[in-house]
Amino acid sequence: MRDSDFGLTLAAGKTKYRGKFHGLGYLRYPVALCIGSVLAMILSRNQAHNALFLVLAFSCLGGLFGLLDAPFAAAAQVLVYAGAIMVLFLFAIMMFNLREPAPRERRTLRTFLAAILGLVLFAELAIAAVRAIAPGSVSPGEPDGLAGLGRLLFTDYLYAFEITSLLILAALVGALALAGKKEGG
Amino acid sequence: MGFPPPIPPSVLALAPLLALVAGALLVLLLEAFLKRKDGELPAFVAVFALLASAFFTVVSWNVGNSGVYLHGRLLVDNLALLVTGVLVLAGIAVILMSLKYAAHQDMNLGQLCGLLLLAVAGAMIMVSSSDGLVVFLGLEVLSVASYAMSGLKRQDRASSEAAAKYFLMGSFAGAFFVFGLALVFGTSGSLDLTAGLSAGASLSAFPAAGAVGLGLILTALFFKIAVAPFHMWAPDVYEGAPTPVTVFLTIVPKAAGLAVLLRVLLPLLSGETAAAAVFTPALSVAAVLTMFAGNLAALRQKSVKRMLAYSSIAHAGYLLVAIVAGDAPSLVFYLLVYLFMNGGAFAVLVAMSGRGFERASLGDFAGLGRRHPGLAASLSIFLLSLAGFPPTAGFLAKFYVFGAAVREGHILLAVAAVLASLIAVAYYLKIIVVMYMQDAEAAAAFDRDDPALFLVIFLGLLGVLQLGLWPGNALSLIRAAFNAF
Numbered sequence: 001m002r003d004s005d006f007g008l009t010l011a012a013g014k015t016k017y018r019g020k021f022h023g024l025g026y027l028r029y030p031v032a033l034c035i036g037s038v039l040a041m042i043l044s045r046n047q048a049h050n051a052l053f054l055v056l057a058f059s060c061l062g063g064l065f066g067l068l069d070a071p072f073a074a075a076a077q078v079l080v081y082a083g084a085i086m087v088l089f090l091f092a093i094m095m096f097n098l099r100e101p102a103p104r105e106r107r108t109l110r111t112f113l114a115a116i117l118g119l120v121l122f123a124e125l126a127i128a129a130v131r132a133i134a135p136g137s138v139s140p141g142e143p144d145g146l147a148g149l150g151r152l153l154f155t156d157y158l159y160a161f162e163i164t165s166l167l168i169l170a171a172l173v174g175a176l177a178l179a180g181k182k183e184g185g
Numbered sequence: 186m187g188f189p190p191p192i193p194p195s196v197l198a199l200a201p202l203l204a205l206v207a208g209a210l211l212v213l214l215l216e217a218f219l220k221r222k223d224g225e226l227p228a229f230v231a232v233f234a235l236l237a238s239a240f241f242t243v244v245s246w247n248v249g250n251s252g253v254y255l256h257g258r259l260l261v262d263n264l265a266l267l268v269t270g271v272l273v274l275a276g277i278a279v280i281l282m283s284l285k286y287a288a289h290q291d292m293n294l295g296q297l298c299g300l301l302l303l304a305v306a307g308a309m310i311m312v313s314s315s316d317g318l319v320v321f322l323g324l325e326v327l328s329v330a331s332y333a334m335s336g337l338k339r340q341d342r343a344s345s346e347a348a349a350k351y352f353l354m355g356s357f358a359g360a361f362f363v364f365g366l367a368l369v370f371g372t373s374g375s376l377d378l379t380a381g382l383s384a385g386a387s388l389s390a391f392p393a394a395g396a397v398g399l400g401l402i403l404t405a406l407f408f409k410i411a412v413a414p415f416h417m418w419a420p421d422v423y424e425g426a427p428t429p430v431t432v433f434l435t436i437v438p439k440a441a442g443l444a445v446l447l448r449v450l451l452p453l454l455s456g457e458t459a460a461a462a463v464f465t466p467a468l469s470v471a472a473v474l475t476m477f478a479g480n481l482a483a484l485r486q487k488s489v490k491r492m493l494a495y496s497s498i499a500h501a502g503y504l505l506v507a508i509v510a511g512d513a514p515s516l517v518f519y520l521l522v523y524l525f526m527n528g529g530a531f532a533v534l535v536a537m538s539g540r541g542f543e544r545a546s547l548g549d550f551a552g553l554g555r556r557h558p559g560l561a562a563s564l565s566i567f568l569l570s571l572a573g574f575p576p577t578a579g580f581l582a583k584f585y586v587f588g589a590a591v592r593e594g595h596i597l598l599a600v601a602a603v604l605a606s607l608i609a610v611a612y613y614l615k616i617i618v619v620m621y622m623q624d625a626e627a628a629a630a631f632d633r634d635d636p637a638l639f640l641v642i643f644l645g646l647l648g649v650l651q652l653g654l655w656p657g658n659a660l661s662l663i664r665a666a667f668n669a670f
Contacts, residue, residue: 174333
């Protein structure tokens with residue numbers, strides 16, 4: 001984001017609008033799909049369906065980030081949340097082999113706490129959004145976008161980046177050692 | 186002077202790590218493609234890689250190759266080189282111990298060696314950096330490899346339980362570290378653990394979020410070292426893991442974590458700063474809790490392996506005293522001595538294990554003094570050293586640490602440490618009494634054909650006695666290393 005303070009560069013058709021809230025209309029369908037899938041996730045009683053709806057919600061969020069011209073956030077959202085974390089969820093559901101749906105919960109303390117936490121989160125996001133669009137605020141954004149990120153990864157953070165490969169190797173070997181088939185019967 | 190290094194300094198700084206990683210890859214390839222699975226070739230390759238790593242460390246030391254490399258991510262100094270030496274020695278000892286043990290307990294030696302090399306590499310990454318991100322990645326490499334290693338005895342439920350427990354708790358500790366690092370980065374704008382913190386040495390200039398972040402990072406490190414409110418996982422994991430892996434877990438993560446703690450806290454604790462006023466009492470309380478929790482729980486144990494597990498928790502408390510005193514030489518000396526005495530004591534446990542089982546209960550040690558006088562005498566010396574009796578190195582190590590605490594004015598802490606050591610004498614002596622004063626119900630035959638293991642025990646004895654009687658060389662080396670620190 002070079003010059004728009006909210007960090008929204010909206011592409012509608014062939015023309016690019018830069019500004020605060022102009023032309024958000026085209027986002028209406030992805031947002032609706034996102035909210036709808038989250039609602040479906042909460043309301044569905046089948047664990048596998050819950051997880052799949054959550055995948056859909058994460059993918060929608062990723063798509064929204066992409067439409068808002070934040071390609072890295074979009075890719076990370078899809079790869080990390082929809083890809084890695086949800087696969088873990090699905091594996092857990094598969095391993096525990098949950099057949100019958102979860103029992104219907106009563107409105108207890110937990111629901112109350114969840115509502116309060118939701119409100120707190122909403123207030124937090126609202127404050128952050130108001131601060132971000134306040135005049136004179138600096139958008140952190142991605143300074144040079146993906147190219148800058150790549151350059152950092154292969155210069156300043158090369159050592160850390162290479163250690164990550166070591167970490168993945170250790171995890172791979174460890175998983176194989178713990179779960180692999182026993183040698184020679 | 187001597188030979189000029191044929192390799193550029195930045196490559197030399199990385200060379201100990203590169204040797205280990207290359208060795209790990211070679212071991213894993215051998216493991217995958219070798220036809221004969223029960224061979225000891227992977228172990229020899231692994232020991233060779235560790236020796237190569239030690240060689241490059243010594244070369245680095247000799248040419249004085251200290252400095253900052255790779256955009257400040259890699260820091261080589263005397264502390265890093267000394268602790269790297271300890272880590273490599275521990276790795277070699279663990280591999281030599283597990284040659285026969287792996288075959289007896291149906292463990293895959295190749296996997297053990299590969300994971301061990303990766304874990305030592307992770308610990309090495311941790312100690313040779315002051316960058317929070319790199320320290321975290323090293324910690325994770327070390328941890329992931331350790332989780333897998335503690336579950337390598339696949340037929341044994343306790344071993345699998347140890348791996349699962351360690352993995353779950355360790356993941357939480359890792360999350361604490363990342364969250365803390367994010368807070369420190371958010372408030373200071375720097376990933377450098379030492380610079381970001383010493384800049385805000387006065388608490389008023391130290392943002393609350395940054396202090397919370399530092400607290401979370403310390404919590405994660407305390408978990409890895411098994412310091413008292415965060416030590417609950419340790420006894421089960423240490424007991425369930427295969428015995429050579431227990432040796433690894435009681436030495437390498439502790440050494441690496443303490444080195445990082447020293448690096449982070451030394452600038453913070455020196456001087457009459459407000460930060461020191463908060464962290465010194467907190468660390469002292471943690472140290473006292475650790476010493477007493479470990480020693481009091483060890484008193485009640487029936488299994489010698491579990492007793493030694495609790496004893497290693499208590500030793501983490503003694504080591505923490507050195508951090509509170511801010512005395513790097515006594516910390517490194519204690520680590521070195523601890524490597525010899527703790528490794529030696531567990532090596533005797535390895536020697537007592539048979540095909541498919543371990544003898545770790547107190548009753549198994551009855552009459553050992555008559556049947557296997559050599560083993561019993563070695564174990565007695567290691568235990569006396571752990572307890573801190575004078576002719577052994579354990580006494581000197583404790584003496585230097587507690588002396589440093591008194592010198593820095595932490596009299597109460599030193600008194601508590603001495604009291605804790607007195608409690609510890611009770612259970613160490615209990616094992617010796619059982620070995621020499623009680624008769625065994627059934628004489629158990631041991632497999633004595635394990636030269637590598639007896640080499641480890643012999644080297645342990647040599648270390649404990651040599652450092653106890655003539656510590657001059659090692660001490661002057663360590664002191665000289667920290668004069669410029």
